[in-house]
Amino acid sequence: MDHDSDSKVQKQLDAAMPWVGLYIAAASTVCILAMVADAFNSFRRKKLWFPCKYTSLNAASLTLLAVAMKLPMDLNTVMVNTVTDAAAKFTSLLFMSTALNTLMPSLGSMNDKELLTNCVGLALLVVTITANVSIHAIEVQRFLSQTMIPSVVMLVSLAMLVCLALSVSAMKRSLKLKYEEKHREALEKEEELVEGFNMADQRRQMMKYWVMAESSCPQFVIARSSVCAASSMITFFFVILYTFVHVIHGIVKYVPGKSPYGVYTKRIIEIQFYGVGIAVILAMLRWFVTVRFRCSSTNTWMIESYWIQTLSECRNSSAGIKIGPNRWGKCLLDAKWCVLTLCIGVQSFIVLTSKSLIFFSRFMVAPFVFCFSHINKFARRHHGTSPGDDDMDLNYLSSYVLLLDGEVELPTRFVRSMCREADSMIQIGREKKPSNLINLLEKFDSSNTSQITTLVLAHDCWTLQVVTLTSIALALPNISQHQRKQLLSSVSEGLPLAKVVEKTLDTNAKPKSIRKSTSATWVELLVYFKWVEIDLRNGFLWCRNSKQVLQELSDKAEEIVMEWKSQSQDSNMGNPLNFPARAVAANSMYRICQTILLSYGEEESCEEMWERLCVMIADVFSACLTNLPHAITKMCHQSCIEKKDKTVREAFLLLGKTEEVLGIVRRRQKRLCIDHDNEGLTMSSMNDLVVSVDC
Structure with a gap:
């Protein structure tokens, strides 16, 4: 009876195995799609060292790989079709080996804690796979070489990945020091942008930071290292030769027959072989590119x-170890010294072996490099590219390429490729220019500058001014829906630019509460057409003129602030910097309404007030965006080294996007009298929010 019950349960479990096969196939497909996405992105950007964006080493990728490796780790399921069993395990091991090489550049994007946790997790996965495969092969006594050799290669790839992980922190520190040195050199020549905006000068100034960020990108540094290149080379030759041999012997194939995973066993083999093929192509190109610019290396x-x-540093440090005055303390230190000395020896051996492989492989690649160089020169002559100012700029920018000790200078073609990518980012930005904001800025009237800038700019941040003025404009009756939508579109395009200026130039980070209030007020205005829960579309229809609208908004704002003040018991809340978001918005509304009412004309119509408010909004945007060239340049060197390339990319995109806007602002720069290079003046006006409601 018990035997029949066990058989029934076993049959039920076997019936569910095809679903497990589907799960494995799905996980493998996701891994491959991530590889394809990275490959497509790299080809599009002409980065054949293939940076990792979607195939990064993290908890998600480790989980997917663990699911995809279910077949070689399966010790309990009896595979009836032995040829299919061997093919499935073989392809899974190849897939894992190639995946390790694909993941290597992503180590550069991690901090020390992430490196430790992710590498430990990956090592546990690889060791578990190897142990399971070894146990299965020894016990079954079948296809021992077909599974053990890929496991050894997988362990070698893991060792090279750990070797890179142990050196990432030191690489970053070295690159950071070199970057700071070059940054000081670049700052000495940055004064030429103070007098005004010039697109050519701005691009030339920013291009130095682009070259520094791209050449010091940790992922690029790892990808061009000898260890990563050697791993790519080993992966390429091993997969090609080993697969070729076993295809000839008929091992790597699917033989129809019963399988506990059903038809999905065949799908898993096919999908993972596609993944192996993609990973091998990426490894080949990465190895080829690395060897191509390391041919003149003298530090082999x-x-x-x-x-x-x-x-x-770990060997010479005693941090984290409790040592007592006995022999066990001495034994512990000696054991630590011996273990880490052995690790240093292994690390040195891996590096020397990798350098040797790259050194000898250059003779293999040299004919291809020679042919490619001549084809490239012919193509440049055919397209009329000749030396001149461009080459002079390249020679100048080449001095800003950041290299680690022992690295050879990057060829000029790499610098040229970097510059072309920067120019393409500018062009992409031009295609996304803020047309509505440009139309709004054209309404700028220099005669109205003193009305709003002098009286209001000294108390608020720019974005809060714009949102408050927009709220007042939308509250006016007798304004068409088209005009309202046009204004909202213009402000929607201008606020992100103004926020960039405020965030970049705000070194003290004091107006965070103001920016938080601005964001909350703007979302409410944009989505619900309300200002602090007051309906602007229908709430002021009874007003006969714009003065009544301004007075009503001023009274409501005063009421909100006074109500909050009466409820607050904190003595520090007397400073508007400490106001909550709703009170900050009301404080700004009260002061701006009162400022406008002071200069209110006799019987000014709503249409006239609308035009006046649009001019004021354009005025504030112009005052703010005068600082944009300086903010864009400062964006290039504000982030940590892992994110510098992304930040610089955003800066170039913003430069192209705002080229026409900056041209408009430049024509009015003298009339605005805003010193865009004086951070102290600009930010003190933003931080000096000390005027409370005068009741």
Whole structure:
């Protein structure tokens, strides 16, 4: 009876196995799609070292890989079709080996804690796979070489990945020091942009930061390292040769027959082989590109300090170890010294072996490099590209390429490729220009500058002024729906630019409460057409003129602030900097309404007030965006080294996007009298929010 019950349960479990096969196939497909996405993105940007964006080493990718490796880790399921069993395990091991190489550049995007946790997780996964495959192969006594050799290659790839992970922190520190040195050099020549905006000068100034950020990108540094290149080379040759041999012997194929995973066993083999093929192509190109610019390397037999710096620091440090005055303390220190010395030796061996492989492989790649160089020169002559100012700029920018100790200088073609990518980002930005904002700025009237800038700019941040003025404009009756939508569209395009200026130039980070209030007020205005829960579309229809609208808004704002003040017991709340978001918005509304009422004309119509408010909004935007060239340049060197390339990319995109806007602002720069390079003046006006409601 028990036997029949066990058989029934086993049959039920076997019936569910095809669903597990579907799950494995789906996880493998997701991994491959991530590889394809990264490959497409790299080809589009002409970065054949293939940076990792979607195939990063993290908890999600480790989970997907663990699911995809279900077949080689399966010890309990009896596979009847032994050829299919071997093919499935073989392809899974190849897939994992190639995936390790694909993931290597992503190590550069991690901090020390992420490196430790992700590498430990990956090591546990690889060791578990290897142990399971070894146990299964030894016990079954079938296809021992077909599964053990890929496992050894997988362990070698893991060792090279760990080698890179141990050197990432030291690499980043070295690059950071070199970046700061070059940054100080670049700052000395930045004064030429103070007098006004010039697109050519701005681009030339920012291009230095682009070259520094791109050349010091940690992912690029890892991808061009000898260890990563050697891993790509090993992956390429191993997969090609080993697969070719076993295809000839008929091992890598699917033989129809019963399988516990059903038809999905065949799908898993096919999908993972596609993934192996894609990963091998990426590895080949990454290896080819690395060898291509390392042909003149003279440091083949030297171990640079950053390779072993982390291990050396750990060996010489006693932090985290409790040592007592006995022999066990001495034994513990001696054991630590021996283990880390062994690790340093292994690390040095991996680096030297990798350098040797790259050194000898250059003779294999040299004919292809020679042919490619001549084809490239012919193509440049055919398209009329000749030396001149462009080459002079390249030679100038080449001095800003950041290299680690022992690295050879990047060829000029790499710098040229970087510059072309920067220009393409500017062009993409031009295609996304804020047309509605440009139309609004054209309404700028220099005669109205003193009315709003002098009286209001000294108390609020720019974005809060714009949102408040927009709220007042939308509250006016007898304004067409088209005009309202046009204004909202213009402000929607201008606020992100103004926020960039405020965020970039705000070194003290004091007006965070003001920016928070601005965001909350703007979302409410844009989505619900309300200002602090007051309906602007229908709430002021009874007003006969614009003066009544201004007075009503001023009274409601005063009421909100006074109500909040009466409820607050905190003595520090007397400063508007400490107001909550709703009170900050009301404080701004009260002061701006009162400012406008002071200069209110006799019987000014709603249409006239609308035009006046639009001019004021354009005025504030112009005053703010005068600082944009300086803010864009400052964006290029504000982030950490892992994100510098992304930040610089955003800066170039913003430069192209705002080129026409900056041209308009430049024509009015003298009339605005705003010193865009004086951060102290600009930010003190934003931070000096000390005027409360005068009741």
